[in-house]
Amino acid sequence: MMATHYFLKGSEIVCGSLLLFGYFVPLALVVLAPIIINILLVHTFMMPSGLLLGSVLGMFEVYLAFFSAEYSPSIKQLFRAR
Numbered sequence: 001m002m003a004t005h006y007f008l009k010g011s012e013i014v015c016g017s018l019l020l021f022g023y024f025v026p027l028a029l030v031v032l033a034p035i036i037i038n039i040l041l042v043h044t045f046m047m048p049s050g051l052l053l054g055s056v057l058g059m060f061e062v063y064l065a066f067f068s069a070e071y072s073p074s075i076k077q078l079f080r081a082r
Contacts, residue, residue: 008035019064026074029065036061 012035018028036057043050065075 011035025064025071029061029071029075030078033061033065 011031015028015032018024019032036054040051040054040058043054064071066072
């Protein structure tokens with residue numbers, strides 16, 4: 001269990017720094033999506049005190065992935081039928 005915790009925190013730190021510095025942003029958004037969904041679900045059903053933070057993170061993720069003109073075309077390609 002501890003190894004999973006370190007891997008999760010490591011991936012959060014790496015992907016967060018990729019977002020901050022603007023490198024590989026679509027990849028960071030794809031990796032962070034399930035983590036943010038997990039944060040939202042945990043705070044919705046188990047610890048409602050942190051729901052505001054999870055909601056804000058979710059809104060930032062959705063905006064960058066689907067409404068940002070710079071990054072949305074590459075994310076939307078993942079949902080197209082081939």
